[in-house]
Structures are given as C-alpha cells and as structure tokens.
Amino acid sequence: MKKLNLLFIAALSMSSIMAQDITDAVRYSQDEVQGTARFRSMSGAFGALGGDMSAVSINPAGSSIFTTSHASISISNLGTKNDINYFNGSSSSSDSKFDLNQTGAAFVFNNTNPNSPWKKFSLGVAYDKISNFENSWNVRGINTNSNSIGDYFLSYAQGIRLDQMSALDNESLSTAYSEINRLYGFGNQQAFLGYESYILEPAMDTDDNTLYSSNIVGNNFDQGYLYAASGYNGKFSFNASTQYGDNFYFGLNLNSHFINYDKFTDLHETNSNAGSWVRDVRFQNALSTIGSGFSFQLGAIAKIDESLRAGLSYNSPTWYTISEETTQYLGTIRDEGGSNVSQIIDPYVVNVYPDYRLQTPSKITGSLAYIFGNQGLLSFDYSLKNYGNTKFKPTSDSYFSTQNGIISNNLKNASTFRVGGEYRIQQVSLRGGYRFEESPYKNESFYGNLNGYSLGLGFNFGNVKLDVAYDHAQRDYNQQLYAVGLTDAAQIDSRNSNFTLTLGFSL
Template sequence: MKKITLLFIGILSMPFIYGQNISDALRYSQDEIQGTARFRALSGAFGALGGDMSAVSLNPAGSAVFSSSHASFTLSNLDSKNDTQYFNGFNSTSNSNFDINQGGATLVFVNHDTSSPWRKFSLSAAYDKTRNFDNNWFAAGTNTNNNSIDLYFYDYANGLRLDQISSFDGETYSQAYLDIGNSYGFANQQAFLGYESYILEPQSNDDANTVYTSNLGDGTFDQQYTYASTGYNGKITFNAALQYEDNLYLGINLNSHLINYDRFTQLYETNSNSTSLINEIDFENTLSTTGSGFSFQLGGIMKISPEFRIGLVYDSPTWYTISEETTQYISTTYGTDNPVIVDPQIVNVYPDYKLQTPSKLTGSLAYVFGEQGLISFDYSRKDYSATKFKPTSDSYFASQNNLISSNLTEASTYRFGGEYKYKQFSFRGGYRFEESPYKDGVTVGDLNGYSLGLGYNFGNTRLDITYDQAERDSQYQLFNKGLIDKANINNKNSNVTVTLSFNI
C-alpha cells in the first residue's frame, strides 16, 4: 500500500530523475562532415560555392547556383578505430559499416522575363545523415585508486530508507524494480540493484535504516568496460532559393531532425581483496533514444567578381523532443558460490524531455579559376555553453544547464577545400580543424581531418569518390557517480564515399 500511494508522485517526478547530462546534450549538438563525395572531398568547405546537394544543407542559397535541375545519391562506408587506455591497460577495437547517407534533388525554374532582376527560383528536398553513432570500444585495466563499482550504488543508496530500495516478502525482482521506479524513481532503482545483489549492507535491517556499507574490501580492482552504440542523427531539408541579377543568391531551409540512438555498456569487475565478500560483478545497462526536432537556416552567396565569392549562413538552434528507455542487469559472485542475478527484465520508459542545441554562424570565401578549379574556406562559430535542457524552471535541468554553461564553451571550425579540373576529371582535397567544445580542451579534444577525392564527368551524369579521415582524443567517465574514473580514447574514423549525381 505504501508504494501504491506514492505512485502518482513518482510519475510526476520521473522525467527529471533519470539523469540527462552534458554528454547527452553534446551528443545531439555536434555534426559531422557527411553528405556527397564532392562535399566531403572539400572537407565541407562549400558555404560560398553551392551547386551541390549537400552544399544546400550547409547554405540554403546554394540550390540557386545550379544551372538546371539536379539530383544525387550517396553511399558511404565507415571504418572506425578506437585505441583506449585505462590505468595500465591498452586496447584497440575497430568496426565497419555501410550505409546510405545522402539523397536529394533540386528543381530549378528559370525566369524567362529578361526585364526582371530575379533570374532563377529553386526548390529542393534532401536527406543528409549529420552524425553516425555506430561505435564500439573496450577498456580494461587495474584500478589502483581503490575505486569499485560499489561506490556507484553507495552514492545512490546513502540516505535512502531500506524499505524504499528493497523488495517486499513475496515480491519478485521485476515487481519490486518496477514499483520502486514508479514510486521513487531512478536513484532508488540503482540502490535496489546494489542492495539486492549484496554489494550494499544496511547498518540495520530496520525499514527506516538509511546507512549502508559495502561488502567489497579495500584494494585493487580489475575492471573491463565495454561500450557499443548504433544509430544516427538525420536531417530532412526543404529548401527554397532565389537568384537576384547575376551576383546574389538567397535561400532558406526548413529542417526536420531525427535521432535514433542505442547504447549498451557493461562493467565487469573482479577482485581478490582479502576482506571482500563479493569478488565478481557484472553490471549491464542499455539506453534507447528516439527524438525529433526542428531548425531553420538563412543563407546568402554573393559574387564579388567573376572569380571571388562570399557566403554567410545562420543556423538556428535545433529544438528537440526526446524519448528514452533503459534496461538494467547485475550479477555478483563470492568465491565459487553460484552468482546472485538481479535481472528485472523491465523496460523503464521515461516521459519526453526537450533539448535546445546552440545556433551557429558560418562565413565563407571561395575563389573560382574559371573552368579549371577553385579554392574555398569556411569558418563557423558555435557556442556549446548555450545548450539547454527544458523546461529551464525545473531544478534538475537548471543544475545541468549550469554545468553545461560552466564546462562547455564557444568552438570554432575551420574548413579548407580545393578542386582542380582536367578534361572530364576533377581532383579534390580538403582539411578541417574543429576546436574542442569543452573549456578544458581534454574531455573532448580538438578534431583534425583531411580528405582526398576524384570525380569523373560523363556529361549530364557525374561519379565522385572520396576518402576522408578524422581523428580526435577524448576522456570517457565510466559512470556519473561513484566510479568516475576515465578511459582515454583515441578515435579515428575513415570513410569511403561514392556519389552518383545527374542533371534532370
């Protein structure tokens, strides 16, 4: 009866109990260089150029640069390699996946009224994958800081009543885990897992007990952490653009954003400490995230001279609505005893929350050498500290927003690209540098990337292929409480991209 009477209160508080944090906010605020092979070959430095479907998703004025209607379709293969260091352990993992990451078309309507300054009008629709979440890595080492996963459960349990983190007589783990989640929320569920798996020991068996100790003794702990994620951020763009006289192009994009993200993590820990009653722990978590959002872009391209062009783009914030589901599992073992398994087999479904990512401003320069080639440069600025969970009036979200503003900062992105044409062939290359979004510059480091590409023009059809690579160092904190030690990760992503484009 006690838990039933608190059910309504639990439902009201659950949206803010799961614990969205900076990592979640940053994950959906960052974009990658995706899109057509030509776009990627120039490392995305297309803000003053246009004339490419992925360039339209960067600068909406770019669709009016097309001289005729155009369409493209892109396939890409991602190879990802992660080198990790965790205390004395070094590991390397890699994976590969093949995907469709771009498709779209532009319809160009030429104004045949020669007395009008408006030369062309274009309409476009396109899909671009803006980020690929397919990733996995493995970290293993001996934790010499005397930090065990028991600290995670202890930090959640300390101060909570025993009858709010334990099962009643005759209650299954599934029933208790579900009731505790509905009545008290995420924190109590974590304490429940620690208590029922015998990691935590109450000071007394009284229902009102709020003091706990650990059944793991001091010493070193051998820890293995597995991370595997899949999914993507996608953007569907609806574009309209105009050409005014011979030198000015103006456009607008209305964007629909998609999130699909699944993550599995596992911590496996063993110890041989003489005072430990628990020698082996297996703790697994899954997260499934879906979301949708909206943003808009305003852009312009101006030809200062027949060769020299400038571009300017404003990207609005993206306003997301996000849904999340989680599952958990834990088992513990003492010596050769049979393991204690707490497998609730319950999917926690959390109410939706809102996230506002920061806006971005991009300035671009390009110099076109007639029919022979071009060079281009893009500079972007985004203030990651402006990322916000909403509603901002909620106390938990307000605290997370304060952490975001304290730890994240403005970051610049520099992109350079060049293209040289010889007969039907086009030779391309690019370089990009992205500053860390963190003030410390270490939690997520700077990114360096380069690209090389080749294109062949058949007339109305063009085939492009590109190889690009980007590298970044980061530090990953294993848990948000207790076991907060970090794994150092060097991530290197390599892509081979092929695009078929044609004039309609």
C-alpha cells in the same frame, strides 16, 4: 522490509526519473562532415560555392547556383579504429559499415520575365546524415584508484530510506525493480540493485535507515568494460532559394531531424581484496533512444566579382523531443563462509521514461571562395557554435536547471575551420581539403580537438557526374564509465576513415 507505498510519489518531476547529462547534450549537438563525395573531398568547405546538394545543407542559398535541375545519391563506407587505454590495460578495435548517407534533388525554375531582377528560383528536398553513432570497443585494466562499481550504487543510495529501495515481503525482484522506478525514480532503482545484490550494507536494518556502506572494499579491482553503440542523427530538408540580379543568392531550409541511438555497456569487476565480501560483479545497461526535432537555416551568397564569392548562413537551434528506454542486468558472487553464492537480478523489465526536450546551440558560418575560371577553386569556411547554450527543458525543472548550469560552466564557443580546393583537368577534377574542429569542452584534455583531411576525384560525363572521396579524422577523448561513483575514464584515440561514392544527374 516495508516501503512507503504512497501514490502521490508517482507525481515526482520528470527529471528525477532518468538522469540526462552533459554527454547527451554534446552527442546530439554535434554534426560531422557527411554528404556527397565532392563535398567530403573538400572537407565540407562549400558555404560560398553552392552547386552541390550537400552544400545546400551548409548554406541554403547554394541551390540557386545550379544552372539546371540536379539530383544525387551517395553511399559511403565508414571505418572506425580505436586505441584504448585503461589504467595498465590497453586494447584496440576496428569496424566498418556501408551506408546511404545522402540523397536529394533541386529543381531550378528560370524566370521568363526579362524585366524582373529575380532571375530564377529553386526548390529542393534532401536527406543528409548529420552524425554517425556507430562505435564499439572493450578494455580491461586494474583500477588502482580504489574505485569500484560498488561506489556507483553507494552514490545513489546514500540519503535514501531503506524502505524506498528494497522489495516488499513476498514481492518479486522484477516487480520491486519496476515499482521503485515508478514511485521513486531512477536513483532509488539503482540503489535497489545495489542493496538486493548484497553490494550495499545498511547501517541499521530499519525502514528509516539512510546510511550505507559497500561490501566491496580494497584498493585494486580488475575491471573489464565493453561499449557498443549504433545509430545516427539525420535530417530531411525542404529548400527554397532564389537568385536576385546577377550577383546575389538567398535561401531557406526547413529541417526535420530524427535521432536513433542505441548503447550497450557491460562492466565485469572482480577482486580478491581482504575484507571484500562481494568478489564478482557483472553490470549491464542497454539504452534505446529515439527523437525528433525541427530547425531552420537562412543563407546568402554574393558574387563580389567574377572570381570571388562570399557566403553567410545561420543555423537555428534544433528543438528536439527525445524518448528513452532502458534495461539492466546485475549479477554478483559473494563469499558465504568459504562458499561462493550468486545473486542475479535480471528483471526483464523495460523502463520507459517520459519524453524530455533538448535545445541544441545555433551556428553561424562565414565563407569565402575564389574561382580560377574553369581551372579550379579554393574555398574556406569558418563556423562558430556556442555549446554552452545547449539546454534541457523545461528550464524550470530543478534537475534540468542544475544540468544546464553544468553545461554552461563546462562547454564553450567552439570554432570550426574548413578549407578545400579543386583543380580541373578537362573532365577530371582533383580535390583535397583540411578541417579543424575545436573541442566543445573547456577542458580539452577530456575531449580533444578534431583534425581531418580529405582527397577525391570527380569525373564529368556531361549530364552524369561520378565522384569518389576519402576523408580521415582523428580525435582523442576520455570515456567516463559512469556519471557517479565509478567515474574513472578510458582514454581513447579515435580515427574515422570514409570512402564515399556519389552519382549525380542533371535533370
């Protein structure tokens, strides 16, 4: 077979090379309750309170609530538990990991001019983890929907010329795998894997053939699927805030974001269906993602009276630039006249894709807090984020334009409610909180709402504070195996539990 080796095809648009989709948009647009133990023990309801390094990540005016300079460092243990169902199969998984999830300092400068309404200024720097991507599970079940991994490759192949998805005469599979991706893009590369592994059968053995069928047929497929992800989304923040008069606080954050995300999936499918030529398939994919971005935050806090405070903050969109690399492996076993014959495509090729840009949605947070003198407090935060405004860029790109339409049609405005309380007994503080996060998807059966609660203790030793917290959150969601073809999903009940320890210092 001879493929058309036209050099100008290398100038195909970026979006045809790697298929970003709605799951990427949601993954990098969400944030979690991370930060100090005090912050987490009250479920992050700190928008009107301030006086905590993680509160500054919600409302940048909060650093001017400090009466003296302050620093803190937090470590946590993240525990993840999953219950997974896939057709008639079920399994469970659990994992835990220690991590540094917050550190920072705010430096308070009092204005020595008694006639100025600007009472004090605060400058701060902080690191906060936004999201944790650590998760792993596996499940096995009998797919009775007649969906096979062959349908994945077939979805990409239909309509593609055979000479644009096959190896040249005397060309190695590794070279062909790399060159087809370079010349024609990701879709042709997936079709190549299906064809060269004998999963796909062309209607005619000619260069211009564009019609294919699968050599995997039948109604039942034994499928095992392994999912393993690691990494996090974090940010470094520069904070500046000020107190005006006795009752008003204003602040600004400039944030530098970074993404580090790795994912590995392994599908093993077998069948004994009559007429199925390919009996065994193992398909592995590894993705490595790094990204950087920028955002800003504006915030204000007002003391309505000695007990009641109100806060308002705006988080801008985050503008990311993201780079991705992938590797793949495909192995098949087919029946050749009663003998099993294997075909391995292990290219040892790292696919390096052009950078793409992602704009996540902005967020507005309104907050109220009531202070009971020195005895305690109650606090409430409400946030609103329109996930439908998430955009891949450039928006003029035809593929990205299609994906942005899918995002707009399937994602929605999502509200977050957080409530927290604290009760002080001399040097000891008792804390608790609850949070509810709406699903970003219009179809909540696909990706459910999140419910969480938290508890904590604080110990005040004067210039040193020690805080501990436990928080728990639960969400049900569906993990679709592939974006095309084999689109069946595993149903996952996910529970995350965290223990956090924070050491704080008055400087």
